[in-house]
Amino acid sequence: xxxxxxxxxxxxxxxxxxxxxxxxxxxxxxxxxxxxxxxxxxxxxxxxxxxxxxxxxxxxxxxxxxxxxxxxxxxxxxxxxxxxxxxxxxxxxxxxxxxxxxxxxxxxxxxxxxxxxxxxxxxxxxxxxxxxxxxxxxxxxxxxxxxxxxxxxxxxxxxxxxxxxxxxxxxxxxxxxxxxxxxxxxxxxxxxxxxxxxxxxxxxxxxxxxxxxxxxxxxxxxxxxxxxxxxxxxxxxxxxxxxxxxxxxxxxxxxxxxxxxxxxxxxxxxxxxxxxxxxxxxxxxxxxxxxxxxxxxxxxxxxxxxxxxxxxxxxxxxxxxxxxxxxxxxxxxxxxxxxxxxxxxxxxxxxxxxxxxxxxxxxxxxxxxxxxxxxxxxxxxxxxxxxxxxxxxxxxxxxxxxxxxxxxxxxxxxxxxxxxxxxxxxxxxxxxxxxxxxxxxxxxxxxxxxxxxxxxxxxxxxxxxxxxxxxxxxxxxxxxxxxxxxxxxxxxxxxxxxxxxxxxxxxxxxxxxxxxxxxx
Amino acid sequence: xxxxxxxxxxxxxxxxxxxxxxxxxxxxxxxxxxxxxxxxxxxxxxxxxxxxxxxxxxxxxxxxxxxxxxxxxxxxxxxxxxxxxxxxxxxxxxxxxxxxxxxxxxxxxxxxxxxxxxxxxxxxxxxxxxxxxxxxxxxxxxxxxxxxxxxxxxxxxxxxxxxxxxxxxxxxxxxxxxxxxxxxxxxxxxxxxxxxxxxxxxxxxxxxxxxxxxxxxxxxxxxxxxxxxxxxxxxxxxxxxxxxxxxxxxxxxxxxxxxxxxxxxxxxxxxxxxxxxxxxxxxxxxxxxxxxxxxxxxxxxxxxx
Numbered sequence: 072x073x074x075x076x077x078x079x080x081x082x083x084x085x086x087x088x089x090x091x092x093x094x095x096x097x098x099x100x101x102x103x104x105x106x107x108x109x110x111x112x113x114x115x116x117x118x119x120x121x122x123x124x125x126x127x128x129x130x131x132x133x134x135x136x137x138x139x140x141x142x143x144x145x146x147x148x149x150x151x152x153x154x155x156x157x158x159x160x161x162x163x164x165x166x167x168x169x170x171x172x173x174x175x176x177x178x179x180x181x182x183x184x185x186x187x188x189x190x191x192x193x194x195x196x197x198x199x200x201x202x203x204x205x206x207x208x209x210x211x212x213x214x215x216x217x218x219x220x221x222x223x224x225x226x227x228x229x230x231x232x233x234x235x236x237x238x239x240x241x242x243x244x245x246x247x248x249x250x251x252x253x254x255x256x257x258x259x260x261x262x263x264x265x266x267x268x269x270x271x272x273x274x275x276x277x278x279x280x281x282x283x284x285x286x287x288x289x290x291x292x293x294x295x296x297x298x299x300x301x302x303x304x305x306x307x308x309x310x311x312x313x314x315x316x317x318x319x320x321x322x323x324x325x326x327x328x329x330x331x332x333x334x335x336x337x338x339x340x341x342x343x344x345x346x347x348x349x350x351x352x353x354x355x356x357x358x359x360x361x362x363x364x365x366x367x368x369x370x371x372x373x374x375x376x377x378x379x380x381x382x383x384x385x386x387x388x389x390x391x392x393x394x395x396x397x398x399x400x401x402x403x404x405x406x407x408x409x410x411x412x413x414x415x416x417x418x419x420x421x422x423x424x425x426x427x428x429x430x431x432x433x434x435x436x437x438x439x440x441x442x443x444x445x446x447x448x449x450x451x452x453x454x455x456x457x458x459x460x461x462x463x464x465x466x467x468x469x470x471x472x473x474x475x476x477x478x479x480x481x482x483x484x485x486x487x488x489x490x491x492x493x494x495x496x497x498x499x500x501x502x503x504x505x506x507x508x509x510x511x512x513x514x515x516x517x518x519x520x521x522x523x524x525x526x527x528x529x530x531x532x533x534x535x536x537x538x539x540x541x542x543x544x545x546x547x548x549x550x551x552x553x554x555x556x557x558x559x560x561x562x563x564x565x566x567x568x569x570x571x572x573x574x575x576x577x578x579x580x581x582x583x584x585x586x587x588x589x590x591x
Numbered sequence: 592x593x594x595x596x597x598x599x600x601x602x603x604x605x606x607x608x609x610x611x612x613x614x615x616x617x618x619x620x621x622x623x624x625x626x627x628x629x630x631x632x633x634x635x636x637x638x639x640x641x642x643x644x645x646x647x648x649x650x651x652x653x654x655x656x657x658x659x660x661x662x663x664x665x666x667x668x669x670x671x672x673x674x675x676x677x678x679x680x681x682x683x684x685x686x687x688x689x690x691x692x693x694x695x696x697x698x699x700x701x702x703x704x705x706x707x708x709x710x711x712x713x714x715x716x717x718x719x720x721x722x723x724x725x726x727x728x729x730x731x732x733x734x735x736x737x738x739x740x741x742x743x744x745x746x747x748x749x750x751x752x753x754x755x756x757x758x759x760x761x762x763x764x765x766x767x768x769x770x771x772x773x774x775x776x777x778x779x780x781x782x783x784x785x786x787x788x789x790x791x792x793x794x795x796x797x798x799x800x801x802x803x804x805x806x807x808x809x810x811x812x813x814x815x816x817x818x819x820x821x822x823x824x825x826x827x828x829x830x831x832x833x834x835x836x837x838x839x840x841x842x843x844x845x846x847x848x849x850x851x852x853x854x855x856x857x858x859x860x861x862x863x864x865x866x867x868x869x870x871x872x873x874x875x876x877x878x879x880x881x882x883x884x885x886x887x888x889x890x891x892x893x894x895x896x
Contacts, residue, residue, distance in 0.1 A: 131674050131675070210644055211644040270675075285684075286850045310755075313844060317742060317755050321754045324750065326753065326754050476622075481626075482623075482626035483626075
């Protein structure tokens with residue numbers, strides 16, 4: 072008899088445990104509620120709420136300490152830059168009203184005098200100094216590498232600043248209009264500390280922070296005092312939905328208005344529904360196959376590298392793996408970036424016969440052994456490339472790695488002959504595309520060393536004659552089609568599912584400016 | 592009794608120390624977070640600077656000493672990824688994890704007990720075969736597939752439940768079914784086996800021969816004994832579900848501990864991994880201790896020393 076009670080009691084305890092779990096959850100969910108914003112109604116009702124679904128959550132609300140486009144895509148609604156890119160990559164004023172170059176190392180910017188942070192603090196030159204010097208001086212911040220050459224920011228008056236760099240910087244305006252250049256509230260952070268700021272972030276943007284439930288959603292509310300006029304939406308919600316088919320299901324049921332990263336296999340599912348649409352838009356990411364030119368490796372032979380490029384049919388990869396969402400290219404400096412060479416864009420070279428002949432000439436008629444590494448993210452692309460290389464006589468040792476072990480090997484430069492890498496460019500400038508091919512950085516990875524290219528790259532970094540600088544980068548691109556320390560597969564496109572009644576044109580930089588998203 | 596609790600609590604200290612040490616070493620030898628934190632264009636020098644700033648250039652034993660010193664004060668360090676203290680980041684996930692695990696267990700229990708009993712009573716009938724088949728199916732269906740199918744049916748086609756995310760109780764239904772189905776399958780088979788064994792016991796025959804109603808025989812005499820292994824399984828399952836429901840969390844975008852822990856492992860966010868494992872370890876130890884105490888309290892024949 073006694074044992075019954077034991078069991079009975081144990082069951083009750085178990086049930087109580089469950090109930091307490093649920094109860095606690097309702098009471099103690101850690102939600103930081105600030106700025107008077109209330110939680111939003113679900114999308115699809117009165118349509119004052121815009122809901123956007125991404126595959127990942129943001130890293131943090133520290134725009135200086137993120138290193139991922141999806142984070143910044145959210146943060147641009149809360150924080151403002153001094154200037155920003157419009158949809159055509161023209162620089163347009165935001166917090167700055169005008170800018171001029173005083174000398175090679177100094178930019179002078181005039182600031183708006185009618186801007187308030189969400190907590191009511193006025194925006195002044197002190198905030199610009201604080202923000203830019205923070206990202207420039209604190210080497211633990213992930214964006215520091217793009218800003219560390221900023222020597223100081225001088226306050227000329229409350230609404231004028233001078234940005235002084237160590238060396239001439241032809242692309243200062245590009246830096247000021249990208250992630251890492253968001254303007255933070257100096258007084259608020261100095262008084263409360265950065266950790267408090269991260270829990271209750273305050274910016275100048277059109278939307279105010281309301282709530283962040285990590286790995287679930289970020290809720291923003293309209294900033295009625297926005298200097299650019301009353302914002303369009305009452306609430307903007309960013310959902311984090313890692314599973315692609317769940318994102319699509321949310322779109323189909325009206326749970327979200329925009330779903331990013333729609334798999335090409337789901338396009339038909341969305342297109343078949345009245346009112347819903349699919350948009351494909353170019354993004355700033357180009358797939359590279361990077362080749363080791365180290366003495367003694369098989370890819371040190373230019374004929375082998377040429378054979379590799381000729382063996383690959385870029386269009387087939389785009390059509391079969393990416394569902395058509397890509398544009399073949401022979402350069403990573405795609406249109407919209409400073410220094411691009413249009414003659415190398417939307418084209419590729421493919422000639423299997425020539426590839427076979429080149430391998431033979433190089434002395435590898437009995438098979439050329441190469442190893443080829445890829446992160447699991449691009450597994451299918453890598454497999455097709457490997458098959459194409461095998462077709463012309465390569466023996467490919469394909470290595471597919473988890474994201475973190477791939478990064479590990481990438482950064483310790485341990486790849487053998489070939490590896491596949493998707494490279495983004497948030498700077499919209501060719502300099503960013505060639506960092507890894509400068510002699511200093513290439514050592515141990517590609518071991519690429521062409522003194523002529525090196526000189527062009529070094530000179531272009533500080534060349535303030537923009538027309539000449541553009542030519543320098545175009546020369547580099549042409550030379551790369553001969554030297555081939557890397558070849559390119561295609562510029563990727565983002566695939567977005569767009570809900571009924573929503574007007575949205577995806578941007579090249581993948582930012583979601585909620586103010587540019589409309590109700591049709 | 593008091594002595595026993597104190598002793599058990601003291602025993603937790605070396606266990607937690609050992610777990611921390613193992614996790615610390617594993618996290619530190621499997622990769623360098625600096626590589627994953629910096630942009631693709633970062634130079635060797637950038638990496639060295641960041642590594643030094645984060646204290647990762649110091650010898651491992653010094654880092655471990657510092658970690659222990661801070662950990663005993665409740666400070667597991669800063670998350671590299673979120674730039675915030677690690678422990679609160681972990682603790683704020685617990686409610687969601689408890690909710691999901693609790694609801695999953697509840698559904699599993701509600702399904703498994705009747706199905707298991709019916710299956711045992713009607714053994715070797717078509718009904719039994721059907722239930723056995725059902726539980727084989729439940730065990731065989733991977734969570735991600737069940738989840739996606741449930742979303743398609745109940746959210747997209749029927750429009751009854753929300754697709755994903757955390758919100759009201761209606762948000763909990765589909766993930767809980769997804770999670771519960773697999774556990775229910777396992778429990779059903781367990782209850783069936785255990786009931787079959789008990790139904791053959793002499794005291795059941797005695798009860799029947801006394802002329803007791805069949806319902807009393809089943810529910811009063813057989814079931815309560817038959818639930819012993821179920822309770823054991825429930826306890827084990829519940830603790831393993833805290834932090835162990837990644838697939839379901841991913842499909843339903845449920846912000847539980849599993850997502851946090853796995854993304855922390857992927858980004859080598861050491862302090863989060865350490866804090867999360869520490870918290871999970873404490874929960875497991877606490878639940879075990881609680882079970883022990885309850886058993887002892889209720890059944891004096893059980894002696895602990």
